[in-house]
Amino acid sequence: MKTPLKTNAKLVSMRDALGQALVDFAPEIPELVVLDADVSHSTKTLGFAKAYPDRFFNVGVAEGNMADIAAGMAACGLRPVINTFSLFLALKCADQIRNTICYNNLPVVLAGAYGGLSDSYDGASHQAILDIAMMRALPNMVVIVPADAAETRQALRLALRRDGPTFIRGCRNETPVIFEGAEPFKIGKARKLRDGKDLTIAACGVPVLMALEAVERLAKDGISVDLLALATVKPIDEAALAASAAKTGKVLAVEEHTIYGGFGGAVAEAVAKHVPAKMDFIGVQDRFTESGAYDALLKKYGISTEAIVAKAKALVGEQPAGAKPGAAKAAVKKPAAKKVVTGRGAAKKSARKPQAKPRGRKRT
């Protein structure tokens, strides 16, 4: 595909894009209704509320109730889009989303505004770093993590055409629109952004842009990266990941989420089924976050271009983290045939652990 990275890309927030898309799609989809849990000023569904007051329902701060009302509507022919902060969707509506929406495969769109660390100043209570893990564990659910405003609009269009539930994870802040003019993504299909041979980087969401920047820096150091952007976390593009991992033997998963159970987990599950590959994960470690500016938070919690570059280099063996310089390369270069990949992975993990863990402990 054509290079999406533009230094002069305009800035648009995913929530603005989603709010606008709801208004734009309303005339062609008369069944489209929008529900919000007293955060329409934040989720930007306010525009829809003003344009289509009879199709907008503010249910107050009662998220689970909202999810089940939407389920009832969907069971009777409407196409509801429910909106609140992503953390509250994932946790306060967990029972309703699983037992009513997903169990019955109802066509409800779950728009999680303020995904990841983007509700940055509100602190850990509002930051959604487990929403992907939660949504991914639900049968029938499609999980979309757009990288920008353009993908957000595409995601809504795709979700409204589906016969089952779809989770779309948004972001509060304005971010560069990197996919404008590019061919729309397809559910379950990765986009190959860069061709490379030394390392696979798989990314979703806001960090896709960081990954693009990291790839350029790595290129200057002679490391060639196969870069995949996966807007659909579920179903994951297993074939694309397997093909890339077979070529490079090393995979770095990049997301704005806890390293447990989210996109990184999905990538690891897909890769492990097909090829032995050494992996590492960019994301929030197993800890609570804090208040602060979005960029500062991302940086502090290990989600940045610099962090991607560092882990990428460690993976390809240039700067092995906490191990002998040759160890990583040797481990990877040994033909996979006889060795069990989990055993080797475990060995590598234990080599890295001593460096990472004590640091975390000291701070807490």
Next chain:
Amino acid sequence: MGTLMAPKVEPARILAEKDRGKKATMMQYLAHKLRVDVWDILHEKGTGHWGGASSVAEILTTLYFDAMNVRPQDPRWADRDRLVLSKGHASAILYAVLASRGFFPVEELHTFRQINSRLQGHPCMKDTPGVDMSAGALGHGMSVSLGMAMAARLQKKSYWSYVIMGEGCLDEGQTWEAFMAAAKFKPERLVALIDYNGFQLDGSSDEIMPLGPLFEKFYAFQWNVAPTVFNGHEVRDILRALEWVKMQSSWPVAVIFKTKKGRGISFTEDTHKYHGAVIDDQTYAKGRPELLATLAELEAAL
């Protein structure tokens, strides 16, 4: 696998009966006959919830054989009336009523809660013809039926949305969120029916979580609640309640039915002990004569 008793009056005859009094007598008989079927099936399978199923037998029978506009041959008919059995653990009696109404073969009741069956432990709308909404985890039904009624209004349809809740559902906070939301949106033809038997899994609701004063709570939540308690085991009383409902023009509407958990057998009535207990051979044999004695009386009245 045993065989369930054949009803002394064909369901089709009940549906066709024009005389309201005669129809009420027939439904009174059928409801209890289906209660006996539930006792048999629960014993046969060694699993299921007797107390709450028995409690709602007459209400469900009256809804499906009189009040509700449904098409068993076209269970997904878009304009049908909807029923959400929010107290989904009472699934056995719902299945017995649906089978009797023609949604699926009565023999299928023998697959209740077994592997590869359409009759899940708790109702599943994907599997079972006639089930309008899955339920199981308590407290969902009020919100879901509210959504159904709001969808009717938006699509200018005139179907009714009924939800049946017990004490367990009323314990759940979500139900009260939905009560508030229903009073805000006021969709037409939204009806909450309370199967108020006073017991839940662990004990009496006075002991576990007092719900009173329930009337006053409905008033305070701006609901149009029927001013008297109706007897949820007398079909004529249920018919009166539903006639009252159909005369209303202020929404949403609620009716409280006084019922007995474990209705029909002296030692299972008004106790939590038969909420979900296995009906073993001894209990089964002890309880069945009581059920049959009542059935004989109702049969004689036909």
